[in-house]
Amino acid sequence: xxxxxxxxxxxxxxxxTDDVWAVAPDASSRKAALKVAKAASWPERGTxxxxxxxxxxxxxxxxxxxxxxxxxxxxxDGVGGTAYKCSCPSRKIPCKHVLGLLALWSQGEVGxxxxxxxxxxxWLDGRAARRARAEGTAPAVPVDPAKTAATLRARxxxxxxxxGELRMWxxxxxxxxxxxxxxxxxxxxxxxxxRLIDAKAGGASGLVSRLPTVARQESxxxxxxxxxxxIHLLIDGYRAGDAVGERTRGAVRSRVxxxxxxxxxxxxxxxxxxxxxVLGRRSVDMPENDVRGLRVxxxxxxxxxxxxxxxxxxxxxxxxxxxxxxTAIDADLAFYPDGHRVVPTAGTDRPASVPEGTTISVxxxxxxxxxxxxxxxxxxxxxxxxxxxxxDDRWYLADPSGDALPLATDSPRRLLAVTGGNPSTVAAEWAxxxxxxxxxxxxxxxxxxPL
Amino acid sequence: MTTNPPAHGGYTAPEDPxxxxxxxxxxxxxxxxxxxRRSVPVTPDLPExxxxxxxxxxxxxxxxxxxxxxxxxTPARVVPIEPDTASGPPEVxxxxxxxxxxxxADRPELLTEWLELVAVAGRCAxxxxxxxxxxxxxxxxxxxxxxAAACGPRGHWLARFEHDWSYLLAESGxxxxxxxxxxxxxxEGERRRMLCALRAADPARGRELLxxxxxxxxxxxxxxRLLEAMEIGLGPDDADLLxxxxxxxxxxxxxxxxxxxxxxxxxxxxDRLRDHxxxxxxxxxGRTIVLTPVEREETGLFRDLALVRPTGEISRRERAEHLxxxxxxxxxxxxxxxxxxxPAGVLDRLSDxxxxxxxxxxxxxxHEDPVWARSALGLLEGRVAERMVSTxxxxxxxxxxxxxxxxxxxxRCALAERSFGPKTGTRDVWSLLNAVPGPWATDxxxxxxxxxxxxxxxxxxxxxxxxxxxxxxxxxxxLVHDLPEETPAASxxxxxxxxxxxxxxxxxxxxxxMHREL
Numbered sequence: 001x002x003x004x005x006x007x008x009x010x011x012x013x014x015x016x017t018d019d020v021w022a023v024a025p026d027a028s029s030r031k032a033a034l035k036v037a038k039a040a041s042w043p044e045r046g047t048x049x050x051x052x053x054x055x056x057x058x059x060x061x062x063x064x065x066x067x068x069x070x071x072x073x074x075x076x077d078g079v080g081g082t083a084y085k086c087s088c089p090s091r092k093i094p095c096k097h098v099l100g101l102l103a104l105w106s107q108g109e110v111g112x113x114x115x116x117x118x119x120x121x122x123w124l125d126g127r128a129a130r131r132a133r134a135e136g137t138a139p140a141v142p143v144d145p146a147k148t149a150a151t152l153r154a155r156x157x158x159x160x161x162x163x164g165e166l167r168m169w170x171x172x173x174x175x176x177x178x179x180x181x182x183x184x185x186x187x188x189x190x191x192x193x194x195r196l197i198d199a200k201a202g203g204a205s206g207l208v209s210r211l212p213t214v215a216r217q218e219s220x221x222x223x224x225x226x227x228x229x230x231i232h233l234l235i236d237g238y239r240a241g242d243a244v245g246e247r248t249r250g251a252v253r254s255r256v257x258x259x260x261x262x263x264x265x266x267x268x269x270x271x272x273x274x275x276x277x278v279l280g281r282r283s284v285d286m287p288e289n290d291v292r293g294l295r296v297x298x299x300x301x302x303x304x305x306x307x308x309x310x311x312x313x314x315x316x317x318x319x320x321x322x323x324x325x326x327t328a329i330d331a332d333l334a335f336y337p338d339g340h341r342v343v344p345t346a347g348t349d350r351p352a353s354v355p356e357g358t359t360i361s362v363x364x365x366x367x368x369x370x371x372x373x374x375x376x377x378x379x380x381x382x383x384x385x386x387x388x389x390x391x392d393d394r395w396y397l398a399d400p401s402g403d404a405l406p407l408a409t410d411s412p413r414r415l416l417a418v419t420g421g422n423p424s425t426v427a428a429e430w431a432x433x434x435x436x437x438x439x440x441x442x443x444x445x446x447x448x449x450p451l
Numbered sequence: 452m453t454t455n456p457p458a459h460g461g462y463t464a465p466e467d468p469x470x471x472x473x474x475x476x477x478x479x480x481x482x483x484x485x486x487x488r489r490s491v492p493v494t495p496d497l498p499e500x501x502x503x504x505x506x507x508x509x510x511x512x513x514x515x516x517x518x519x520x521x522x523x524x525t526p527a528r529v530v531p532i533e534p535d536t537a538s539g540p541p542e543v544x545x546x547x548x549x550x551x552x553x554x555x556a557d558r559p560e561l562l563t564e565w566l567e568l569v570a571v572a573g574r575c576a577x578x579x580x581x582x583x584x585x586x587x588x589x590x591x592x593x594x595x596x597x598x599a600a601a602c603g604p605r606g607h608w609l610a611r612f613e614h615d616w617s618y619l620l621a622e623s624g625x626x627x628x629x630x631x632x633x634x635x636x637x638x639e640g641e642r643r644r645m646l647c648a649l650r651a652a653d654p655a656r657g658r659e660l661l662x663x664x665x666x667x668x669x670x671x672x673x674x675x676r677l678l679e680a681m682e683i684g685l686g687p688d689d690a691d692l693l694x695x696x697x698x699x700x701x702x703x704x705x706x707x708x709x710x711x712x713x714x715x716x717x718x719x720x721x722d723r724l725r726d727h728x729x730x731x732x733x734x735x736x737g738r739t740i741v742l743t744p745v746e747r748e749e750t751g752l753f754r755d756l757a758l759v760r761p762t763g764e765i766s767r768r769e770r771a772e773h774l775x776x777x778x779x780x781x782x783x784x785x786x787x788x789x790x791x792x793x794p795a796g797v798l799d800r801l802s803d804x805x806x807x808x809x810x811x812x813x814x815x816x817x818h819e820d821p822v823w824a825r826s827a828l829g830l831l832e833g834r835v836a837e838r839m840v841s842t843x844x845x846x847x848x849x850x851x852x853x854x855x856x857x858x859x860x861x862x863r864c865a866l867a868e869r870s871f872g873p874k875t876g877t878r879d880v881w882s883l884l885n886a887v888p889g890p891w892a893t894d895x896x897x898x899x900x901x902x903x904x905x906x907x908x909x910x911x912x913x914x915x916x917x918x919x920x921x922x923x924x925x926x927x928x929x930l931v932h933d934l935p936e937e938t939p940a941a942s943x944x945x946x947x948x949x950x951x952x953x954x955x956x957x958x959x960x961x962x963x964x965m966h967r968e969l
Contacts (some may be wrong), residue, residue, distance in 0.1 A: 031557065037557075229514035416612060419538075
C-alpha cells in the first residue's frame with residue numbers, strides 16, 4: 001500500500017478570526033485565548049514561510065505568570081491537517097496560548113521571521129522526520145494478505161451473526177406489538193445493544209440504543225416503526241452482500257459498523273480531482289461518547305459530486321478541518337465506498353464565488369436520488385438559490401416558486417440579519433424529520449457567512 | 452384524495468389514483484397491536500413484498516413506506532416575510548468588522564467607542580454581528596442609543612423578530628421619517644419612534660400631536676415614553692404641556708416632566724421655582740444664607756417639584772429632600788439676584804450648610820452652567836488644584852465629575868492637568884482622573900505618564916493599575932507612540948503594575964487600529 005505522496009505544495013494563507021475560533025475546543029478557551037492574544041504578551045513571535053509562499057508554521061513565546069515563557073507553535077501545512085504544540089500544562093488542544101497566537105496572526109500581528117528559535121526548528125524537523133519514517137516504513141502491501149483477509153472474514157461473520165440475532169429480536173418486538181415500548185426500561189434495549197457491540201457491529205448497536213430516545217418523541221409509534229423498519233432494511237442490506245450496488249454496500253457496511261481505515265480509503269477509494277467548494281460546516285457533538293464531530297460539506301465544481309468530510313475530536317478538543325467555508329480547494333479527494341464521505345485532504349484554497357443553487361423541488365429530488373442508494377442517510381446538503389425566510393407558526397425557507405421547507409432552528413437570526421429577508425443563496429442541511437438547518441449564506445457582496 | 456399539497460408540507464402519499472389508501476396508518480396500528488395478534492394489512496399502494504404475513508412482511512412494508520415518505524417529502528407553501536428594502540449607510544470594512552468580533556468577545560468596554568466611531572463615520576455595523584449587538588443592548592440599556600445609531604435600518608428591521616430586541620423599535624434611528632399611519636396604529640415603540648422623528652423635523656407639530664392625545668393615554672409608561680420624545684427640539688413653547696404633565700398620576704411621568712422643565716429657565720414654572728426659593732431663604736448671622744423648611748401646606752411647591760406631599764409629621768430626611776430638590780431644580784440666577792453677588796459669593800455664603808452647598812453643586816451639574824462650574828471648582832480664586840484634589844479626596848468625586856462635564860473637554864483637561872504634579876498623592880491622582888471624562892487631551896495624558904514614572908507607587912500598586920485602566924480607555928490612542936516601552940516605575944509596581952501598563956499599551960494600540968479602520 002502506498003500513501004499518495006503529494007507533489008502539490010500545501011500552502012495556507014492567513015486565517016480569519018472565524019477560522020481561529022472554529023478550532024477552539026470550547027467557549028472558555030476562546031475567552032482565555034483572547035486574554036493572551038495581545039502583542040505585548042508575545043515578545044518573540046514569527047511565522048515560518050513555506051517554500052512556495054504562504055505560511056508553513058507559526059510560533060511564539062508567551063510571557064505568562066511564571067518565570068519561563070510558554071512556547072507555542074502551529075504547523076499549518078502538515079499532512080494530517082493542522083498540528084499544535086505548547087509547553088503549557090493544559091490538556092486542551094489547542095490550548096489558549098496556541099489560540100491566542102493564531103488570533104494575533106489572524107489580526108496581522110505576526111510577521112515572517114527569517115530566523116526561528118531552535119525549539120521551533122526541532123519540532124518541525126521532528127514532524128517531518130516522523131512523516132518520512134511513516135512513509136518509508138509503511139508497508140507497500142499488507143504484511144500477510146491471507147491473514148488480513150481472514151481477519152476481515154471473521155469480522156464479517158461475527159457481524160452477520162449479531163445482525164441475525166438482531167433480526168430475530170426485531171421480529172419479537174413486532175410480533176408482541178409496540179404499545180408497551182415507552183414503558184420499557186433501558187435494560188430492554190441495552191441487552192441487544194451490548195450483544196451487537198460484542199459482535200463488533202458498533203453501528204447497529206448505536207441504532208438500537210437510539211430506540212428509547214425515539215420512543216420519547218412526539219408521534220412515537222410512527223417514529224419507532226420508521227426506525228425499526230430502517231434497521232430491518234439495514235439487516236437485509238447486509239445479508240444481500242454484493243447483490244446490492246457498490247455504494248449501497250458501502251453505506252450498509254459503514255452503518256453496521258465495519259469501518260475502513262483512512263489509509264485503505266486513500267489507497268483504494270475512488271479518486272475525484274476537482275475544485276471543491278466548501279459549502280458549510282455543522283458541529284455534531286456526541287456528548288454521550290465524549291466525542292465532538294464536525295461535518296463539512298463540499299461540492300465539486302466540475303463533477304457536481306457532493307463530498308462529506310468528517311472530523312472528530314475528544315470532548316475537550318475541537319475537531320479540526322482543513323476546509324474554510326466560502327473557499328474553493330483544488331484537491332484529489334479519496335471517497336469512501338458509500339460515494340459521499342471523503343478523507344479530509346488539505347490543499348491550496350482560495351476565495352470562491354457563490355455556489356450555484358437550485359429550487360427546493362430540485363433539491364428534494366437530489367435527496368430522493370441519494371435515498372435510493374442510501375435510504376439510511378439522515379442529512380444531506382442543499383444549496384438553495386434566491387431563498388427567502390418565511391414564517392407562520394414556525395420559520396421556513398422559501399424559494400421563488402413559493403415552495404417552502406421548515407427550518408430546524410428556532411429563529412434564523414444570523415440569516416435574517418445578513419439577508420434582510422432578501423433572496424439569497426443559502427446552503428443548508430436537509431433532514432426530513434428535523435427540517436432545514438442553514439449552514440452558510442452568501443451576502444449580496446458574495447461573501448460567505450457561516451451560520 | 453385531493454391532489455393539492457397540504458399547507459404545511461410534510462410526508463404525503465404519492466398522487467397515484469390506485470393509491471386509494473395510504474397504508475402507513477394501518478401499518479402503524481398493526482405494529483402497535485403486534486403481528487402475533489393482528490394480520491398484516493394489505494398495502495395496494497406499495498410494491499409487493501416476498502412475505503405477506505408476520506413480522507417480516509410488516510417490517511418490509513413499513514420500510515418501503517418509510518423510505519417513500521422520506522423521499523416524497525412535499526414542500527409547504529408559506530408566504531415570505533416582508534424583506535428589508537431600505538438602503539442604509541454602507542457597512543464598515545472587513546477589518547473593522549473583524550475588530551467588532553474581538554470587541555464583542557473580549558473588550559466589551561470598547562463597544563460604545565466603536566459604535567460611536569461607526570456612526571460618526573456614516574457607516575453601520577456589519578449585518579452578521581447584528582444579532583449579537585442586539586443581544587448586548589437587551590442586557591444593557593446604556594448601550595441602546597449607540598446601537599440604534601450604528602445598526603442601520605437593517606438592525607431596526609431585524610429587531611421585530613425577537614421579543615428581547617423590541618427595545619430597539621423604540622430607539623430612534625437616524626433615518627426615521629414620520630409616518631401618520633404608524634403614529635396612529637403602530638406598536639408603542641413604533642409610535643415613540645414616529646414622535647421622535649417628528650420632533651426632530653417639526654417640534655411644534657410633534658407637541659401638538661402629543662397634546663392632542665395626552666388625556667387619552669391610559670398607560671403611565673406609554674405617557675412617559677412618549678413624553679421622552681419632547682427632549683428632542685425642546686423649547687420654551689413646550690413648557691405648557693410639560694407643566695400639565697406635572698399633574699400626572701404616574702410618578703415617573705411627573706419626574707420626567709420636571710427634569711425637562713428644569714431646562715427651560717424662562718418658563719412660568721421656572722419663575723414659580725424662583726419664588727419658592729425666595730420665600731425659603733434669609734440672611735443669617737455673618738452674612739450666611741439660611742434656609743427655612745418647607746411646610747406641609749405648600750401644595751404648589753410640592754407640585755412644582757414633583758414631590759409627594761407629606762401627610763403626617765415631616766421627618767428630617769424628608770425636609771432635607773425637599774430643600775435638596777428645590778435647590779437642584781431652581782434656576783441658578785435666583786441666587787445671584789437675591790444676594791446681589793457672584794456665584795462664588797453665593798457658594799461661600801452657603802458653605803456652612805453642607806447639605807445646601809452640596810445641593811447647589813448638584814444644581815450646577817443639572818443646569819450645565821459653566822460659569823457656576825468654574826466658580827465651584829475655585830478657578831476664579833486660583834485655588835483650582837487644591838479644590839479639585841480635596842473634592843476628589845473627600846469621596847465627593849461624584850460631584851467633581853458632573854462639574855467637570857459642564858466644561859468643554861479642552862477646558863476640563865487643562866484644569867485637571869494643572870491640578871496635580873509629581874508630589875500629588877497616588878490616591879488623589881486616581882480620584883481626580885476618575886472624575887475627568889474622556890477623551891483626555893494630549894498634555895494631560897503626558898502629565899499622567901510622567902506621574903506614573905514618579906514616586907509613591909510602591910505603596911499603591913492597585914492605584915497604579917487603576918490609573919492605567921482609566922488611561923487605556925480615555926487617552927487618545929495615538930499616544931501609544933509616546934509611551935515609553937519600559938514600564939514606568941517598573942521596580943516599584945511589581946507584576947501587577949507591569950501587566951497593567953502593558954495592557955494599557957495594548958489597549959491603546961488596539962484602539963488606534965480601531966480608529967484607523969473607521
